[in-house]
Amino acid sequence: xxxxxxxxxxxxxxxxxxxxxxxxxxxxxxxxxxxxxxxxxxxxxxxxxxxxxxxxxxxxxxxxxxxxxxxxxxxxxxxxxxxxxxxxxxxxxxxxxxxxxxxxxxxxxxxxxxxxxxxxxxxxxxxxxxxxxxxxxxxxxxxxxxxxxxxxxxxxx
Numbered sequence: 001x002x003x004x005x006x007x008x009x010x011x012x013x014x015x016x017x018x019x020x021x022x023x024x025x026x027x028x029x030x031x032x033x034x035x036x037x038x039x040x041x042x043x044x045x046x047x048x049x050x051x052x053x054x055x056x057x058x059x060x061x062x063x064x065x066x067x068x069x070x071x072x073x074x075x076x077x078x079x080x081x082x083x084x085x086x087x088x089x090x091x092x093x094x095x096x097x098x099x100x101x102x103x104x105x106x107x108x109x110x111x112x113x114x115x116x117x118x119x120x121x122x123x124x125x126x127x128x129x130x131x132x133x134x135x136x137x138x139x140x141x142x143x144x145x146x147x148x149x150x151x152x153x154x155x156x157x
């Protein structure tokens with residue numbers, strides 16, 4: 001099972017980084033290259049515990065639907081979202097926010113499992129893990145950009 005662990009420093013308070021990380025609007029901005037749109041569940045604003053969002057996007061040459069649910073949340077220190085429906089066999093994303101003196105350490109831990117047995121495991125090693133990691137890095141860079149400037153006001157107000 002692929003495991004991704006990312007650490008990102010953001011020069012902003014943890015509560016702001018926490019809210020930006022669960023903002024449906026900011027997620028749309030960060031994934032605009034894939035024309036990602038929220039089509040069901042929470043489609044704007046902030047997602048909360050026990051809520052779902054269904055995304056429609058083009059990834060890896062195919063339009064896909066992916067539904068995730070926030071299964072755990074402790075504001076502003078962590079939340080977990082897990083796949084309810086989608087192309088993965090399983091997908092779990094843990095988001096941790098640690099306030100430090102001059103900002104926030106954002107930690108992402110992602111574990112996923114592809115379908116298709118041996119072929120899926122080979123795809124993970126060859127391409128899928130790096131693809132997912134690049135998407136997360138891009139998303140974190142957008143969260144960082146918005147949190148460290150006044151842009152956060154356009155998505156949180």
